Amino acid sequence: MTSTRRWLLTTYKSSGDAGTFKWTLPAWAGTLPDGRNYNTCPGASACAPLCYARTGTYQFRNVKAAHEANLMMVLDDLPGWEAAMTAELQHPRYRGGKNVRCHDAGDFYSPDYIHAWMRIMRSAPDVRFYAYTKSISMFREHVEPDPPANFKWVYSLGGREDDLIDLETERHVDVFPDEEAVEAAGYTSRGDLGDLISVLGPRKVGLPANNIRHLKTKQGGKRFSELERERKARRRAPGKQFSSGRP
Numbered sequence: 001m002t003s004t005r006r007w008l009l010t011t012y013k014s015s016g017d018a019g020t021f022k023w024t025l026p027a028w029a030g031t032l033p034d035g036r037n038y039n040t041c042p043g044a045s046a047c048a049p050l051c052y053a054r055t056g057t058y059q060f061r062n063v064k065a066a067h068e069a070n071l072m073m074v075l076d077d078l079p080g081w082e083a084a085m086t087a088e089l090q091h092p093r094y095r096g097g098k099n100v101r102c103h104d105a106g107d108f109y110s111p112d113y114i115h116a117w118m119r120i121m122r123s124a125p126d127v128r129f130y131a132y133t134k135s136i137s138m139f140r141e142h143v144e145p146d147p148p149a150n151f152k153w154v155y156s157l158g159g160r161e162d163d164l165i166d167l168e169t170e171r172h173v174d175v176f177p178d179e180e181a182v183e184a185a186g187y188t189s190r191g192d193l194g195d196l197i198s199v200l201g202p203r204k205v206g207l208p209a210n211n212i213r214h215l216k217t218k219q220g221g222k223r224f225s226e227l228e229r230e231r232k233a234r235r236r237a238p239g240k241q242f243s244s245g246r247p
């Protein structure tokens with residue numbers, strides 16, 4: 001694989017932890033410059049029209065191009081990307097208790113991609129990896145039986161597979177309209193605690209809605225999990241087809 005980039009991982013300033021890096025794909029569904037269609041978030045559903053990563057700075061031309069370049073790397077040459085990522089993580093900048101967030105946007109979109117990540121994680125045992133994911137059934141089958149010791153994840157509500165998450169026993173996050181709603185539901189707010197609280201803290205974590213006004217309005221004072229339940233109820237309504245396409 002040829003690349004002029006120095007680093008595959010970039011620093012993740014919004015993590016609340018200075019020692020965190022991230023890998024980002026374009027969020028959800030789209031078309032690459034070469035005409036290929038993609039869906040990096042196969043588990044997305046109610047979250048998609050409210051996605052923080054489909055608006056604002058994520059849509060700036062240079063930012064979007066960098067995320068599309070990441071996706072093309074993994075689609076065109078997954079073994080080459082895996083080798084490059086494995087080699088990069090041996091660099092001294094990743095020593096001393098650093099964290100890597102897999103996907104600031106996008107998700108684990110295929111079993112091959114998940115297994116590539118797990119081999120990368122095992123090759124860098126001193127780095128802590130973490131992820132939010134809506135790819136629940138893929139995790140059940142491919143990750144949960146034998147996860148890398150340095151990988152933590154949290155299931156994220158607002159997706160097609162919400163029903164597979166045991167809300168009493170499994171770590172999960174939901175997006176709430178505001179801080180008051182997080183507290184009223186008995187969830188721990190990620191608030192200023194940083195991203196890592198979602199994988200290291202209590203099992204029920206609430207993310208207050210993004211401050212982007214048009215998204216907040218669209219969310220309409222509801223939780224992502226509520227919107228997803230409503231969406232499924234509408235699809236089950238008489239005369240409605242269950243579509244596997246875009247929400």
Ligand code: SF4
Pocket residue numbers: 027028040041043044045047048050051052053104105106107134
């Ligand atoms: S899964 Fe995450 S990145 Fe993908 S569409 Fe939903 S909110 Fe956006």
